[in-house]
Amino acid sequence: MSREYTELSPAGFTFCGGEVVEIHLTFLGTGGSVPSLSRSLPSVALKRGREILLFDCGEGTQYQLVRTGLSPLKINAVFITHLHGDHFLGLAGIVQTMSLLDRSEPLEVYVPKGEGERIKTFLRIPRYTPAFTIEVKELEPGEEVRREGYRILTSRAEHGVKCISFGFLEDPRPGRLDPSKAVELGVKPGPDFSALKSGRPVELPNGRVVKPGEVVGPPRPGRKIVYAVDTRPCEDVVRLSKGADLLIHDSSLADELVERAKESGHSTPSEAAMVAKRAGVKLLVLTHISSRYRDASILLEQARKIFPNTMLAEDLMRLEVPLRGSETG
Amino acid sequence: MSREYTELSPAGFTFCGGEVVEIHLTFLGTGGSVPSLSRSLPSVALKRGREILLFDCGEGTQYQLVRTGLSPLKINAVFITHLHGDHFLGLAGIVQTMSLLDRSEPLEVYVPKGEGERIKTFLRIPRYTPAFTIEVKELEPGEEVRREGYRILTSRAEHGVKCISFGFLEDPRPGRLDPSKAVELGVKPGPDFSALKSGRPVELPNGRVVKPGEVVGPPRPGRKIVYAVDTRPCEDVVRLSKGADLLIHDSSLADELVERAKESGHSTPSEAAMVAKRAGVKLLVLTHISSRYRDASILLEQARKIFPNTMLAEDLMRLEVPLRGSETG
Numbered sequence: 001m002s003r004e005y006t007e008l009s010p011a012g013f014t015f016c017g018g019e020v021v022e023i024h025l026t027f028l029g030t031g032g033s034v035p036s037l038s039r040s041l042p043s044v045a046l047k048r049g050r051e052i053l054l055f056d057c058g059e060g061t062q063y064q065l066v067r068t069g070l071s072p073l074k075i076n077a078v079f080i081t082h083l084h085g086d087h088f089l090g091l092a093g094i095v096q097t098m099s100l101l102d103r104s105e106p107l108e109v110y111v112p113k114g115e116g117e118r119i120k121t122f123l124r125i126p127r128y129t130p131a132f133t134i135e136v137k138e139l140e141p142g143e144e145v146r147r148e149g150y151r152i153l154t155s156r157a158e159h160g161v162k163c164i165s166f167g168f169l170e171d172p173r174p175g176r177l178d179p180s181k182a183v184e185l186g187v188k189p190g191p192d193f194s195a196l197k198s199g200r201p202v203e204l205p206n207g208r209v210v211k212p213g214e215v216v217g218p219p220r221p222g223r224k225i226v227y228a229v230d231t232r233p234c235e236d237v238v239r240l241s242k243g244a245d246l247l248i249h250d251s252s253l254a255d256e257l258v259e260r261a262k263e264s265g266h267s268t269p270s271e272a273a274m275v276a277k278r279a280g281v282k283l284l285v286l287t288h289i290s291s292r293y294r295d296a297s298i299l300l301e302q303a304r305k306i307f308p309n310t311m312l313a314e315d316l317m318r319l320e321v322p323l324r325g326s327e328t329g
Numbered sequence: 330m331s332r333e334y335t336e337l338s339p340a341g342f343t344f345c346g347g348e349v350v351e352i353h354l355t356f357l358g359t360g361g362s363v364p365s366l367s368r369s370l371p372s373v374a375l376k377r378g379r380e381i382l383l384f385d386c387g388e389g390t391q392y393q394l395v396r397t398g399l400s401p402l403k404i405n406a407v408f409i410t411h412l413h414g415d416h417f418l419g420l421a422g423i424v425q426t427m428s429l430l431d432r433s434e435p436l437e438v439y440v441p442k443g444e445g446e447r448i449k450t451f452l453r454i455p456r457y458t459p460a461f462t463i464e465v466k467e468l469e470p471g472e473e474v475r476r477e478g479y480r481i482l483t484s485r486a487e488h489g490v491k492c493i494s495f496g497f498l499e500d501p502r503p504g505r506l507d508p509s510k511a512v513e514l515g516v517k518p519g520p521d522f523s524a525l526k527s528g529r530p531v532e533l534p535n536g537r538v539v540k541p542g543e544v545v546g547p548p549r550p551g552r553k554i555v556y557a558v559d560t561r562p563c564e565d566v567v568r569l570s571k572g573a574d575l576l577i578h579d580s581s582l583a584d585e586l587v588e589r590a591k592e593s594g595h596s597t598p599s600e601a602a603m604v605a606k607r608a609g610v611k612l613l614v615l616t617h618i619s620s621r622y623r624d625a626s627i628l629l630e631q632a633r634k635i636f637p638n639t640m641l642a643e644d645l646m647r648l649e650v651p652l653r654g655s656e657t658g
Contacts, residue, residue, distance in 0.1 A: 034426050035392050041422075059422040060389050063364050085425035085455035089418070093370070093388040096414035097363050122454045125447055126414035127490045161456045 021049040021149065023170075023223055023321040025246070027287065028054075028064035030313040032252050032266075033086045035060065036291035040315055041086040042229055044248060044287075045070055046168060048150070054078040055166055055227040055248075061090035062097050067316060072098050077108040079152065081230055082163035083115050092123055099130040106133040110152070112162040113140045139164060141236070150222065155240035157231035159265035165231060167240045170222025173323070174198065182215040221324045226281070229288050232262065233271040241279035245321055248313070249275060251286035254293075255302050269299045273306035287313035350378040350478065352499075352552055352650040354575070356616065357383075357393035359642040361581050361595075362415045364389065365620035369644055370415040371558055373577060373616075374399055375497060377479070383407040384495055384556040384577075390419035391426050396645060401427050406437040408481065410559055411492035412444050421452055428459040435462040439474065439481070441491040442467045468493060470565070479551065484569035486560035488594035494560060496569045499551025502652070503527065511544040550653045555610070558617050561591065562600040570608035574650055577642070578604060580615035583622075584631050598628045602635035616642035 024047045031039030041058025045065070052074045054061070065072055072094055080088045091109070098107070111119050116138045123134060139145070141156035141164055153167035174197050182193065187210055192202045201211045224244040228237045231250050241247045252266035261268050267275075269286060276284035284307050289296045296312055303310040353376040360368030370387025374394070381403045383390070394401055401423055409417045420438070427436070440448050445467045452463060468474070470485035470493055482496035506526050508518065516522065516539055521531045530540045553573040557566045560579050570576045581595035590597050596604075598615060605613035613636050618625045625641055632639040 034429055035395060037395055040392070059419065060392055063369070063389055063392075066364060066366055083454070083456040085421055085457065089422050089425075089455065090388065092414055093418050096418075100363055118454055121450060125412070125451045125454075126418065127412040128414065 023048045023225075025225065025248075025319045025321060026068050026070060027285075027313045027315060027317045027319075028061050028068070029056075029058045030287045030289055030315050030317075031058075031086075032288055032290040033084065034291045036294075038294075038315060039289055039291065040064055041090070042288055043090065044227060045075075046225065047074075048170075050074060051076050053152075053168070056081055056087045056229065057090040057094060058086045059089040059093075062094045064316065065094075068318075073101055073103050073105075075107065076105075077110065077147075079110045079164075079166050079227075080112075080115075080119070081157065081165065081227070082112060082159060082161050083118060084161065084230065087230065088119065088122075091119070092126055095123060095130055095134065096126055096128060098132065099128065103130075103132045106135055109134060109136045110139050110145065111136065112164045113138045114162055153240060155236040156234070157228060157237060158234040159230045159232070163230055163265075165226065165228035165237050165240055167227075167244070168223075168225040170224070172219035172221050175217035175219050177216050182210070185210050185214065187215070223321050223324055225321060228275070230265065231267065232265055233267050233275045238275055238279045241275065241281055244279060244281040245324065246283050246285060246319070247276050247279065247281040248285045248287055250288045251299050251303065252288050252290045254298055269301075269303035269310075270306055273303040273310060276303075276307045276310070282309065284310040285313050285319075286310060289313070352377050352554075354554065354577075354648045354650060355397050355399060356614075356642045356644060356646045356648075357390050357397070358385075358387045359616045359618055359644050359646075360387075360415075361617055361619040362413065363620045365623075367623075367644060368618055368620065369393055370419070371617055372419065373556060374404075375554065376403075377499075379403060380405050382481075382497070385410055385416045385558065386419040386423060387415045388418040388422075391423045393645065394423075397647075402430055402432050402434075404436065405434075406439065406476075408439045408493075408495050408556075409441075409444075409448070410486065410494065410556070411441060411488060411490050412447060413490065413559065416559065417448065417451075420448070421455055424452060424459055424463065425455055425457060427461065428457065432459075432461045435464055438463060438465045439468050440465065441493045442469045443491055482569060484565040485563070486557060486566060487563040488559045488561070492559055492594075494555065494557035494566050494569055496573070497552075497554040497556075499553070501548035501550050504546035504548050506545050511539070514539050514543065516544070552650050552653055554650060557604070559594065560596065561594055562596050562604045567604055567608045570604065570610055573608060573610040574653065575612050575614060575648070576605050576608065576610040577614045577616055579617045580628055580632065581617050581619045583627055598630075598632035598639075599635055602632040602639060605632075605636045605639070611638065613639040614642050614648075615639060618642070 026045040028043040029040030040060045042056040043061040044055045046053045145152040150170045157163040157165045186204045225246045226241045226244045227248045249272040250267040251272045253261045255268045300312045355374040357372040358369030369389045371385040372390040373384045375382045474481040479499045486492040486494045515533045554575045555570045555573045556577045578601040579596040580601045582590045584597045629641045
């Protein structure tokens with residue numbers, strides 16, 4: 001009754017290749033607070049190269065990993081938006097499984113400020129001792145996490161309890177080297193090209209020094225992906241999402257249930273679409289879909305009226321996020 | 330990728346009907362400590378009339394309930410064998426879902442002696458307050474729980490941590506009334522028949538008193554089902570299982586991995602079969618199957634050499650447990 005693992009490539013969103021790190025997003029759980037036959041509880045895996053980051057880890061996340069073939073051992077960090085059960089209760093099970101699979105590398109777990117002790121207590125409940133270290137770290141909205149090759153940005157989310165939205169922001173890539181211009185100046189292809197691309201000047205045999213700026217274009221921005229789940233539409237999330245390639249946004253309830261969305265701290269499709277529009281993102285993905293929608297196409301229709309480049313998340317859907325600026329080389 | 334909800338009726342094990350309470354067992358999770366594509370983490374639902382009892386509640390149990398159509402609101406009590414993660418981590422999620430579905434009836438949760446505070450702490454971790462009471466109760470091995478129409482028996486299990494095996498034992502049913510004999514003695518069908526069946530004497534118009542023993546056979550024993558999961562084969566479980574209709578027993582690893590089974594506190598098929606044979610049960614069901622067995626038929630073969638009336642549990646398999654003594658009316 002579960003979906004097959006699918007790969008989707010919406011127009012303009014296929015991976016463009018090159019000497020770069022691939023980024024795949026896998027939607028492990030796209031349901032609301034209660035699971036349904038087709039939608040598991042929230043979790044998204046971001047795979048960048050060999051590393052996996054999890055955003056939320058609802059109950060059943062480890063089952064979905066089995067279905068996708070993503071190894072729990074490759075998960076380096078888990079980012080928990082908040083401590084309602086549907087967003088984190090899968091964590092202790094994954095930790096036990098990692099332990100049974102003989103993991104030795106530490107695991108980082110990020111939670112909103114003030115929730116660290118609670119999550120540590122949670123992970124200590126089962127009667128076994130993981131063979132690896134779990135580093136629980138608290139994040140104040142606005143704080144950043146610097147990791148190799150990217151940063152995790154955070155903002156406040158509006159959900160009634162302490163809740164964070166996360167932004168994955170890749171470091172800029174060096175600009176593109178113009179090979180004909182470089183050769184014209186006397187640079188030979190090979191190590192000198194690499195040096196220039198890396199921002200180092202090159203001295204030619206005739207004594208002339210070629211500076212990177214002469215042959216290399218401006219740095220190309222990294223990819224930006226925002227995970228804003230369990231939130232009302234809000235300014236903080238608009239700011240966090242500015243210019244994102246992909247905004248994954250709460251869209252629990254259709255427009256006509258906006259009052260209920262307000263009460264429960266969720267968003268409607270139109271509200272999510274307005275956030276996407278104001279932030280100028282490339283693609284909006286609606287998720288955290290209430291179990292009342294067996295067919296959730298109405299949510300997609302409502303959002304597309306405001307922001308046409310919108311998709312509806314489905315369990316086990318996979319997106320490959322293309323490089324920025326790759327269209328220019 | 331999940332199985333369809335199936336109903337199995339092995340020979341001699343179909344429900345026989347009558348003025349009685351039906352008992353259905355649904356195997357929600359039949360896997361070992363790590364879930365696989367086809368086996369969820371341990372849980373068995375016992376439905377007796379309108380009431381559901383859960384034995385263990387591994388992560389994903391609420392997903393399996395959705396697949397079977399069993400309502401979480403009908404669960405009156407949950408019996409947890411021990412606090413390894415795969416046996417209880419689904420409980421907090423089910424409690425949150427029950428709460429979102431507006432449950433108001435209390436829920437009883439039974440855990441081994443000494444584990445009550447731990448499970449209470451676990452249930453308090455998520456940031457919401459259930460709208461119903463959760464009564465956590467500790468059980469010492471050997472203790473009984475009396476409930477309307479049945480008792481839950483317990484025994485020590487051998488698993489390295491505090492661990493309990495559970496026996497469900499239905500109260501005996503009244504014996505069968507012999508209508509021709511009753512009529513011969515002058516009793517008229519109707520309320521007097523019911524009185525005699527309920528154990529009350531009946532005075533006839535002629536002054537003669539007919540005692541139940543004259544027309545009603547001996548009480549017929551209730552059904553007995555034993556859940557012995559995560560245990561080495563042991564005397565306590567043999568005693569608990571004496572004469573059971575159904576023994577659900579740990580059979581994590583094939584016979585050739587007996588040393589590994591000993592280290593991890595599990596059983597092999599032959600060991601489970603020996604317990605079944607010595608206890609004289611009617612049917613043995615092997616469960617807690619390690620994820621290493623994509624095809625677990627080898628486990629079934631090994632057990633059947635010792636105890637032919639053995640089945641292999643499968644996720645979403647359902648068994649109807651027939652009445653005792655129903656073959657005599």
